[in-house]
Amino acid sequence: MIHDSSASPLIFGGAAQSPRAALPVLPPLALYIHIPWCVRKCPYCDFNSHTASPVLPEEEYVDTLLADLDQDLHAVYDRELSSIFFGGGTPSLFSAEALGRLLKGVEQRIPFASDIEITLEANPGTFEQEKFRAYRALGINRLSIGIQSFQEEKLKALGRIHNGDEAVRAAGMARQAGFDNFNLDLMHGLPDQSLDDALNDLRQAIALKPTHLSWYQLTLEPNTVFWNQPPTLPEDDTLWDIQEAGQALLAEHGYAQYEVSAYAQPGRAARHNLNYWSFGDFIGIGAGAHGKLSHPDGRIVRTWKTRLPKDYLNPAKSFQAGEKALTNEELPFEFLMNALRLTEGVEARLYPERTGLPLESLAEGRREAEQSGLLQVEPSRLAATLRGQLFLNDLLQNFLT
Structure with missing residues (x-):
């Protein structure tokens, strides 16, 4: 499969930058x-998801994902994969055979860490x-x-x-299929x-004893049905x-x-998401996927892929x-x-x-955030106070230039 890399313009950061330190690691x-x-597309969903046809192009999509990955291999730099996350959409619509071929192709290109976390939504x-037993046999070891x-x-x-009964049964089926680590999204x-x-x-x-819970408030996002036809939501006091x-x-x-909306039993925090929040690197493949990749010379690049599946x-x-x-x-x-x-911050x-910039580049914003009670006064850590967690946007304003 040949994709013309010149068919779509690239957007780069602005004018030439002053030198940034090479990243030590x-x-x-x-x-x-x-x-x-x-x-079916949910009325609150603003993710890149599309209603499925009766027959999904599994084989073609897996081939395309692997070809997409090939074009990002230059940014691996001999690292191994610490985690993989299948998101969507609904990845569990794909057969175990398709996901197995995909995982095998990925591992042939990038080595897996011995304790890799592989999550499927x-x-x-x-x-x-039986389908979920087959997923577990592939090495997928976490469900969301x-x-x-x-x-x-x-x-x-x-x-x-x-329905509610199916939701309850799903947790039991996950455990019976061999998943001792799973998240419930609520x-x-x-x-x-x-x-x-x-x-x-x-x-x-x-009561279903998940190892992890993502518990977050419904928000009305642009370009959704709920945005255009808002339902009646609870009052702020409620x-x-x-x-x-x-x-x-x-x-x-x-x-x-x-994390803001993540709760876990001891030792069960989602490693893939922890990597996002600690400014780790991730390759993003698939329609509309985003990535963030660091290079040894200090460049840090965000990428995004073609959004519509047909394109x-x-x-x-x-x-x-x-x-x-x-x-x-x-970068700050x-x-x-x-x-x-x-x-707990970092x-x-x-x-x-992770940035190649000196800690002193945060000094002014850090001082203002500490004085306003939004950032903890702790030289060895960067962490919001309880008030700062509640008013995170206000806290971050101190670091905008």
Whole structure:
């Protein structure tokens, strides 16, 4: 398969930059694989997902993914993959045979770490016991199951294809298929949701004993059905009550909050997402996938791939829709936008290691954020205070140039 790399313009960072230090050690490397098809597009979803046809072009898409990966291999620099994440869309629509061929092709190109984490997103409406046993046999060792709610009226309002019973069964089937590490994705702040509704959802999720919970508030995003036809959402006071009571309930059951909307049992934080938030590197392949790649000379480049599946699969078009080299002025905000999502932040030494810039380049913004009570006064760490976690956008404003 030949894709013309000149068919789409590249977008680079602005004027020539002052020299940036070479990176002493390249960050860990992960791989994100986007499968863009869903059974049905949900009204709140702003991800790059498209309604699936009765027959998916599995073989053609796998071939294209591997060809796409080939064009990014120059940025591997002898690193191994620490994690792989299949996102979507609904990756569990693909057969185990297709995903197996893909994983084999990836490993032939980039070695896997001995303890690699491989996560597959799945929806309860696509669960089949034998299919998921086959996924586990491939080496996929973590699932992220899109529950959103267990309540029928809430699921209907969200346009989900599963019901509450199927959501409960999905967790049991995951465990029976050999997955001892799985996440449940759950929303709160749903249309007409009360505090009791939200906590009942959370209690049901906890009862299923996932190792990880992603628990986050529904937001109305542009270019979605909900944006154009907004549902009635809970009042701010109710949202605040849900947040406080839900966090207390999660802590009571041993789920530690380690990121804005991520809670995990001890040792079960998502390694792939931790890599994002600590400004690690990731190759992104698939329609609309994004990547972030560091180079030994100090260049740090964000990439994005052709969005529409029909264009991505078209040999006459480029896989890559664009790229942007991050400037010295952009890097402080880019780094902290990720790192400060972590409740404990990151070690301060990570900033020069991952950006090539001296820690002193943060000095002015850091001082202002500390004085306003948004950033912890701790020389060896970069971490938001509890107030800073609540007002993260205000905190980050201190690092915009």
